[in-house]
Amino acid sequence: MTIQIRRTVASATATLALALALARSDGDDPVTLSVTWWGGDARHSRTQEVLDLFEEKYPNITIEPEFSDWSGYWEKLATATAGGNAPDVIQMDQLYLASYASRDSLVDLGSLPELDTSNLEQSVLDMGKSDNALYGMPISTVAAGLLVNRDLVEEVGVPLPDMSTWSWEEFEVWAQDVTKNSPAGTYGTGIMTYEFTLQNFARQHGDELFDEETIVIRQETMANFFQLALDWTTGGAAPPASATAESAGLPLDQTPMATGNAAAIFVPSTTITAYTAASGAELELVPLPTPDAGVTKYDYFKPGMYWSISSRSQHPAADAFISHMANSIATAG
Secondary structure, eight states: OOEEOOOOTTOHHHHHHHHHHHHHTTTTSOEEEEEEEEOOHHHHHHHHHHHHHHHHHOTTEEEEEEEEOHHHHHHHHHHHHHTTOOOSEEEEOHHHHHHHHHTTOBOOGGGOTTOOOTTSOHHHHGGGEETTEEOOEEEEEEOEEEEEEHHHHHHHTOOOOOTTTOBHHHHHHHHHHHHHTSOTTOEEEOOOOOHHHHHHHHHHTTOOSBOSSSBOOOHHHHHHHHHHHHHHHHHTSSOOHHHHHHHTTSOGGGSHHHHTOEEEEEEEGGGHHHHHHHHOSOEEEEOOOBSSTTOOTTOOOEEEEEEEEBTTOOOTHHHHHHHHHHHOGGGOO
16 A cells, blocks of 8 residues: 655656765765664665665765664664764654654755755655655655454454444454454454554544644544543453553564464554565455444545654765655665
């Protein structure tokens, strides 16, 4: 479900922009550029491939990679930023972009004349803005979905309802039935922990999570969202809260979906490749349940990730790197 942004590898404009960015200051002098990102093994592998292409094209630049899984990434980044040691190039998420931008921790990419954004739709580019300044270069867009382990569902013999029309109530009953028919320690689902899922739930109930300035979701909607989690954990659809807390910091390949102990979990669509590789099972991404029989008007896309430049970076090569990531087809998905 990842939506690939238009890119052109052989764009003369992009090539010129990259050359100008390098020539502006660093020239052919050796440059070390620190780059940080989050993700599982699959994302690390794909990202490293793109970094290798960049280094091949610009042999005077050496990429110093730093990466970790999601659970530890933001703590490390916050510590590095507070200490004035943030990497040159930072993989950023929508949840944190405005916060880092408001603390002057990121460069306004729109102020970089050499940066080429010609291959991105304006509507996608606007997703990287905060207070009308471009602080993150969107690389992909994603949707929220429910990831279902088809092999496990078939094994326990609990058929899925019509996923094009199912409600939250139907989903809860189905997940409870899966748990009842599974070995101890295997559950129908996990609770919803992604902010992205909360945003979708809010939209289903006529709300938004944020406006341009603050949190605006109604208390009633927020309470209903957490009531689902309580009902699922006490009713057996999902593991108890203690088990959920224990698994929260695990690497992706040790999570219940990866180990075959969850029939369905709520995820961003970009994670299906990593979960499939980790689980070895047949996984399918399906629409979220809704309160009104499968109406999908609430669904929306958000950036799968951004690339941002730390305000402490002194390297014009960081500009070139962002252009490379925005215009190289190798970064798609």
